[in-house]
């Protein structure tokens with residue numbers, strides 16, 4: 375059940391830059407640190423893409439509002 | 450408001466016509482009886498509490514979760530959500546079959562339809578060592594896992610009947626909590642997970658979170674309990690009393706999270722956070738030894754694990770320790786009180802329980818209205 379990996383080529387200068395920062399982090403390897411950073415950045419990008427989506431249709435709003443009122447969650 | 454985990458709120462509930470047809474033709478489908486805990490999983494999947502899961506996990510997701518806390522699409526997920534089956538049943542179904550999940554016992558109710566995608570076996574020892582960090586059968590989560598059947602069925606679910614519990618009125622679905630938060634204008638919401646009535650320390654933690662968030666969701670876990678635990682009705686009544694008497698109107702909501710406790714410590718803390726993110730919470734309060742049991746986990750392991758997930762999408766609020774300080778004259782945390790241990794008075798759960806059982810109000814530890822609400826019940830604890 376181990377994680378599987380793929381190779382990615384990055385510029386040597388970038389690798390060196392990340393490697394230099396490694397002692398200031400909790401990460402053991404450059405690969406771990408890059409995975410962390412990429413996940414962090416992708417999460418922000420994906421969050422931006424989802425912005426502006428409508429949460430509820432008017433019908434759904436009415437239905438939920440009725441139920442929440444019946445249960446005493448809204449006045 | 451925060452996006453649902455994985456970007457989309459899952460809702461998999463059959464329409465009225467499909468429901469009627471399936472119920473009428475139930476005899477023609479293979480039926481698998483499931484226990485009350487699995488019924489809760491089915492509901493949590495189908496109403497989106499476990500978004501982005503659309504069903505019980507197939508092997509690629511299962512391996513990712515057990516191995517490194519990620520689904521096959523790299524979305525963080527820490528506790529496997531799986532359907533176990535005995536060898537006979539597992540060998541009788543194959544991918545693309547449709548089966549019905551029914552309540553166990555007399556007069557079975559058809560709960561959901563499962564479109565089987567995967568039938569697989571797994572190594573239980575590796576499973577428990579990864580998920581629970583121990584294979585000690587005395588650990589309640591390990592014990593329950595080792596008792597599971599040896600085969601797992603994965604595939605998408607469609608809910609047919611919502612089996613309600615005694616506390617259905619508190620069991621809001623993600624779309625309902627999300628609507629409620631929006632209606633109240635809460636952009637940031639802190640979730641507080643609990644299995645106990647509130648003492649002054651809990652109130653301090655919750656109100657600390659409320660000073661930085663727009664709203665607070667108190668979200669007790671309702672489910673199978675250990676003997677000696679407070680009963681669900683006592684927990685809910687005690688919180689109603691606290692909210693009525695000590696919270697500013699419309700800053701706090703009380704709803705339940707119906708699920709089985711696994712006692713998997715750090716991994717379960719992440720699991721609990723994901724469920725609350727789906728309910729619309731932006732923050733999750735993590736205390737000492739969250740979802741732990743015995744001494745299997747370090748007191749702050751459940752806080753440390755969040756560092757592995759920069760893409761979790763819900764922010765932990767960590768509390769290391771809170772207690773009463775005789776010098777400060779109030780409930781404090783180690784972060785704001787400079788005084789030494791000689792001034793600290795810890796909250797003593799055992800004393801509180803004892804006093805409540807004897808009908809005495811533990812004034813130093815608990816609001817009197819909360820204690821009175823608890824003592825209105827004859828049976829405070831699970832037998």
Ligand SMILES: [Zn+2]
Pocket residue numbers: 774775776777778781786787788792
């Ligand atoms: Zn102090």
